[in-house]
Every structure is written in C-alpha cells, then in structure tokens.
Amino acid sequence: MTERAIFEAEDVVKSFGGIRAVTGATMDVREASITALIGPNGAGKTTFFNLITGFYRPDRGRTAFDGRDIHGRPPHVIARLGMIRTFQLTKALTAMSVLDNMMLAAPNQPGERLSGTLLRPFAWRRREREVHAQALELLEIFSLTRLAHDYAGTLSGGQRKLLELARALMTQPRFVLLDEPLAGINPTLGARLLEHMQRLRREEGVTFLFIEHDMEAVMNHADRVIVMAEGRVIADAEPHAVRADAAVIDAYLGAGAGRKAIA
Numbered sequence: 001m002t003e004r005a006i007f008e009a010e011d012v013v014k015s016f017g018g019i020r021a022v023t024g025a026t027m028d029v030r031e032a033s034i035t036a037l038i039g040p041n042g043a044g045k046t047t048f049f050n051l052i053t054g055f056y057r058p059d060r061g062r063t064a065f066d067g068r069d070i071h072g073r074p075p076h077v078i079a080r081l082g083m084i085r086t087f088q089l090t091k092a093l094t095a096m097s098v099l100d101n102m103m104l105a106a107p108n109q110p111g112e113r114l115s116g117t118l119l120r121p122f123a124w125r126r127r128e129r130e131v132h133a134q135a136l137e138l139l140e141i142f143s144l145t146r147l148a149h150d151y152a153g154t155l156s157g158g159q160r161k162l163l164e165l166a167r168a169l170m171t172q173p174r175f176v177l178l179d180e181p182l183a184g185i186n187p188t189l190g191a192r193l194l195e196h197m198q199r200l201r202r203e204e205g206v207t208f209l210f211i212e213h214d215m216e217a218v219m220n221h222a223d224r225v226i227v228m229a230e231g232r233v234i235a236d237a238e239p240h241a242v243r244a245d246a247a248v249i250d251a252y253l254g255a256g257a258g259r260k261a262i263a
C-alpha cells in the first residue's frame, strides 16, 4: 500500500425523494490497498458504490480517480479508466459457458467495431487469440479451468463469485470494487477469493474497495477500514483501531437487532 490516494470522494450526497441515502460522504482509498467499506444496514454503502461508478448521478460532491475528475461521468467511461466493479452474473450470462463469459468481459471485443474488424481480419484473429489466452490464464488462477465449457448457471454460489472477479480482471483494472464478495459463499472459496485479492495487490498493485459484513474477513484482510453510518463516513482507520472506536460500536449497536455487532 502506498500513501498516494488512487480514489477520492468529497462531500458526496444523494437523496431518493425524501430519503437521504448518502449525506456527505468523504473518503480516499490508497493505491494498492485492500480497503473495506463497512457499516450497518442502510448506511448508504451500495448507494455510494453506485454513485462513484456512475450508475447514479450524485446530487452534490466531487469524485476523482487517479487524479482525474470522474464526477457524474457515465459507467463505461469510468470503467475504461480502470475503475471496475464486479457484477452478479445476469440471467443471459448464466446461459453462456464460463469461458464465453470471460471472453465477453474483455475490452475491444472482436466484432465490436464491425466495419473496422472486417477490414482487418488478421488483427481480429490475433485479438481473439490474446483474449482467449488471457481468459484461460485467469480461469487457471481461479481454479475454474475444468468448468470452462460448463454453463455459468451451473456454478455454485462461491464459484460464481470467483467468476465475477475473474471477469472484472479481463479488463486489467487498477481499482476493483466489490459489493459483499463473501456473501453466501463457503469459507474455502471465500479464502481463495481473498488470497487472489492479496496476490493481485502485491504483484500488480491493484487496489480493492470491498463492502463486507463478514467482520472476521475485514479484520484479517483489510489494510484499512472505512465505516459509514447514516450516509456518511464516521471512521477511517486500520482494522484494530476501528474495532475500538466508540462511534463505530454505537453505530452498529444502534442499528438494531439482527445485525452482527463489530466484535
């Protein structure tokens, strides 16, 4: 992790009618860090993700990725800059093979610009070979090779989460955002996913921001923990410091029944 911020958000605000979902969120994410975004239900974490990746338009605020202003930019522009979020596989994707899912996630897909590619068949084939090789390499890393020709819909929940991250990596991103990557997956696959994140950070300097309710994973794997409550950031520190923060404990305990307290 470096001291340099790869992402910065300042005073981001979003309301839905009368509901103030994000009420002035300010944070930065350091380059090559694994940063967790935690907070009780309804704290505004997912809305914040949607705002910074261009899926929602903020009412107010400022966001920058790698020193560039990305406020209000559309999702594809932000993605092209290297700031990528993982997505649950849609119904259409589950009806395709695992390998096709990977190939489809690659940028500059052959066939995307039909007129150009028709004129350059060799370039088209070369690009297809590159994408194919990259997909196979990632599937190998994620232990999905033997499932390459299976329908993605036949994968277990945990294998799907691995595929979702592997798909995001087809774009060779610099900053990856994940919304509850460990939800509903078995501990073995969860550990594997976290290992992959650690390796990518270490070897390639990829930065991760992940929303997570699994406190054990957060405490063991995050370098930094940012805590949101009622639409804003109430703490931002190393895991052990966050655990001892009175405001954080209050936010969780005040959030009511059913929610795992920070322990």
Ligand SMILES: Nc1ncnc2c1ncn2[C@@H]1O[C@H](COP(=O)(O)OP(=O)(O)OP(=O)(O)O)[C@@H](O)[C@H]1O
Residues within 6 Å of the ligand: 016, 019, 020, 021, 039, 040, 041, 042, 043, 044, 045, 046, 047, 048
């Ligand atoms: N599209 C929407 N329309 C109306 N209200 C919304 C919308 N999206 C979110 N909200 C509201 O905004 C608040 C923040 O929700 P959000 O899903 O961002 O919280 P969260 O921290 O991600 O919660 P969780 O941990 O339960 O996923 C909630 O009160 C929610 O009901």
